[in-house]
Amino acid sequence: MIAHLLLGLSLGDIWSFVEVNLDELLAGLRRTLTISAIAIAGASVIGLTLGAARAYRIPVVSQVAAVYVEVIRNTPILVQIFMLFYALPQIGIRLEAFTVAWLAVTVWGGAFNTENFRAGFEAVPTRYREAGTALGFKGFATFVNITLPIGGRIALPSSINTYISIVKNTSLMYVIAYPEITTTIYQIQALTLETAEAFTVLALTYLIIVWSLSALIRLLESHLALPEDRR
Amino acid sequence: MSTPDWVEPVARYMLEVGLANTLKLSAIALVGSSLIGIVLGTLLTIRFLPLRAVIRAYIEIWRGLPILVTIFIVYFALPSVSPTLRFDSITAGAIALILWGSAQVAETTRGAVQSIPREQHEAAAALGFGWVGRQAFVIMPQALRRLLPPLVGLLVNIIQNTTIVQVIGAPELLETAERQVERLTFEGDQHAIEIYGAVMVVFFILSFPLTRLAAYLERRLT
Numbered sequence: 539m540i541a542h543l544l545l546g547l548s549l550g551d552i553w554s555f556v557e558v559n560l561d562e563l564l565a566g567l568r569r570t571l572t573i574s575a576i577a578i579a580g581a582s583v584i585g586l587t588l589g590a591a592r593a594y595r596i597p598v599v600s601q602v603a604a605v606y607v608e609v610i611r612n613t614p615i616l617v618q619i620f621m622l623f624y625a626l627p628q629i630g631i632r633l634e635a636f637t638v639a640w641l642a643v644t645v646w647g648g649a650f651n652t653e654n655f656r657a658g659f660e661a662v663p664t665r666y667r668e669a670g671t672a673l674g675f676k677g678f679a680t681f682v683n684i685t686l687p688i689g690g691r692i693a694l695p696s697s698i699n700t701y702i703s704i705v706k707n708t709s710l711m712y713v714i715a716y717p718e719i720t721t722t723i724y725q726i727q728a729l730t731l732e733t734a735e736a737f738t739v740l741a742l743t744y745l746i747i748v749w750s751l752s753a754l755i756r757l758l759e760s761h762l763a764l765p766e767d768r769r
Numbered sequence: 770m771s772t773p774d775w776v777e778p779v780a781r782y783m784l785e786v787g788l789a790n791t792l793k794l795s796a797i798a799l800v801g802s803s804l805i806g807i808v809l810g811t812l813l814t815i816r817f818l819p820l821r822a823v824i825r826a827y828i829e830i831w832r833g834l835p836i837l838v839t840i841f842i843v844y845f846a847l848p849s850v851s852p853t854l855r856f857d858s859i860t861a862g863a864i865a866l867i868l869w870g871s872a873q874v875a876e877t878t879r880g881a882v883q884s885i886p887r888e889q890h891e892a893a894a895a896l897g898f899g900w901v902g903r904q905a906f907v908i909m910p911q912a913l914r915r916l917l918p919p920l921v922g923l924l925v926n927i928i929q930n931t932t933i934v935q936v937i938g939a940p941e942l943l944e945t946a947e948r949q950v951e952r953l954t955f956e957g958d959q960h961a962i963e964i965y966g967a968v969m970v971v972f973f974i975l976s977f978p979l980t981r982l983a984a985y986l987e988r989r990l991t
Contacts, residue, residue, distance in 0.1 A: 612976035613969045614929040617943055621969070624950070625961035709835035713936060720837060727845070737846040740838055741830075748833040 547734055555735040559726050566722030567743065573640040573718065574705045580644035581704065585651025585697065586690075590681065592652060593659035593689075603652055610649035616710055618642055623714045635716040642711075643704045650700040658693025659685050691762045698755045702748055709744070719743055775958060779949045780967075787945030788971065794859065794931045794941060798866035799924055805867065806874020807916075811904050813879045824875065831872035836933050839865040844937045862934030862941075870927055877919045881912040914990050921983040925976050932972075942968055 556563060588603040590596075610618070623638045633641070662685050670680040709720040717725075720740060727736030813824045831839065844861040847854035856864065885908050893907040932943040940948075946968045950961045 608977065608980075609969075609973065612925070612929075612980055613972045614932040614943070616932040616935065617965060617968050617972065620943065620947070621962075621965050624947075625965045628959045628961050706835040709837045710933070712837060720835070720841075724841065733849040734846050737838070737842050741834055741842065744835055744838060745830065745833045749829070752833075 547738060551735050552738055555732055555739055562722055562726060563719070563739070566717055566719040569639075569716070569722075570705070570708050570718040570720075573636075573643060573708050573711070573716075574701075576640040577643035577647050577704045577708075578701045580640075581647030581651045581700065582697070584644070584648030585655045585693075585700075586686075588648070588652040589655025589659060589693070590685075592656040593685075594681075607649045607652050610646055611653075615642065615646045615707055616713065618646065619710055619713060635711070635714045638714055639708065639711045639716045639718065643707050646707065647700055647704045650703070651697055654693045654696040654700060655689070657696070658691075659689035661692045662689045694762060695755050695759055698751060698758070702751045705747055705751070706744065775953060775960060779953070779960075779964060782949060783942060783945045783964075783967070786940050787942035790859065790940055790945075791928070791931050791942040794863055794866065794934065794939075795924070795928045797863045798870055798927045798931070799920075801863070801867035802870025802874050802923065802927070803920060805871035807878050807909070809871060809875035810878025811882055811909070813875060814882050828872045828875050831868040832876070834869075836865060836869050836930050837936060839868055840933060840937060843868075858934065858937045858939035861937060862931070862939045866927060866930060866934075869930070870923060873923055873926075874916075874920070877916060878912065881915040882908055884915060885911050917990060918983050918986040921979055921986060925979045925983065928975055928979075929972060942971060 588599070588606070591599040592603050592607075594600075619638060619642045622633060622642055623635070626633060666684050666688060667680055670684040675683060708718055711718050712721045712724060715721060723736050723740040727733050730736075809824050809827065813821060813828075815821070834842075840862060843856065843865045844858065847856075882904075889907055889911065890903060893903040898907060931941050934941055935944040935947065938944060946964050950964050953960050953964075
């Protein structure tokens with residue numbers, strides 16, 4: 539409907555574009571989802587471990603993590619991708635486009651997730667941890683049984699926002715010609731000149747993914763809210 | 770220690786052309802996003818369903834799309850609809866950044882405006898202010914306090930996202946860096962690490978103080 543209003547396209551035009559290029563579009567979408575999935579998993583692991591290291595101020599690891607977070611958050615991800623793909627070969631490190639594709643968004647998402655989880659863990663009320671100690675939990679057991687489940691819930695909305703940004707940022711792999719959905723659709727329209735149809739389909743693809751994930755946040759927010767926050 | 774010969778022309782081009790365009794794009798995008806976003810966000814607090822639906826759609830679409838895709842739509846798809854919608858790469862990039870940025874600001878503004886107590890509206894109305902006067906002179910000055918930290922955060926994101934305009938060849942910092950790397954490579958000189966490293970340093974110097982400022986304002990003003 540929006541495409542119809544904005545670009546003078548009919549649903550038929552859009553559907554025939556999808557039908558004709560279906561195989562390529564699906565292959566592109568699969569690559570987008572694959573690198574997104576790898577990055578979301580990787581960023582979760584990085585965020586949980588480094589976030590905990592930051593929250594508990596574990597010497598050395600905490601400082602190294604702080605530098606990692608600040609460098610990644612204060613430099614554009616596009617320049618990071620250029621570094622990995624176009625600069626590293628200068629010192630003999632040649633990474634495949636696929637490797638750079640998942641690695642760049644993992645490293646980027648990991649930095650943001652470290653902050654999400656650090657904030658989540660630090661927001662766990664001290665009295666909960668004291669209760670854990672009173673129950674006889676040792677340090678690590680307190681973390682696993684109390685800080686992790688509660689802090690993890692607090693960090694969940696912001697971490698899903700980071701995952702949404704990861705999916706959106708996979709579009710930047712266009713600059714290294716990795717054939718995820720943006721590169722795929724760009725190349726199709728460069729050939730067929732169906733510019734309006736192509737970019738409408740591209741936009742709709744991202745909106746469906748992003749809107750689904752946002753709906754998931756709202757669903758989880760009410761579902762996973764801490765009992766004492768439920769009204 | 771003297772700097773090698775290749776550095777001076779590269780640095781001069783990247784700073785005079787690239788950095789200048791990056792800063793120009795950032796400034797335009799910040800002003801445009803703030804103005805449009807604050808107006809849309811304020812309008813979103815009016816209980817008039819059709820208007821709210823239109824603004825909601827605007828916010829959800831431009832926030833949901835990767836900026837790269839918005840840039841492609843503005844730069845490649847709009848001209849195919851009407852030749853009058855053909856823009857040069859810097860303008861197209863600025864439009865795309867404003868669409869995305871204004872959607873962010875609109876959402877934040879809605880929250881900030883709604884956080885101002887009802888009594889403020891009522892008191893201003895009792896003093897004879899019309900709706901526009903109420904919003905402009907009573908509500909917005911108070912809402913701006915809450916808006917300032919996210920606006921500084923937005924500026925950081927805008928500065929970093931100007932690099933995406935590189936994909937349509939707008940000569941901002943990353944694009945000028947790439948041109949210099951390619952020129953040197955063509956001449957048989959490999960300096961990608963130094964040049965892209967310098968780009969990272971410049972962005973870090975621009976962003977880091979602003980990130981700190983945003984965090985500081987967050988603590989001070991809320």
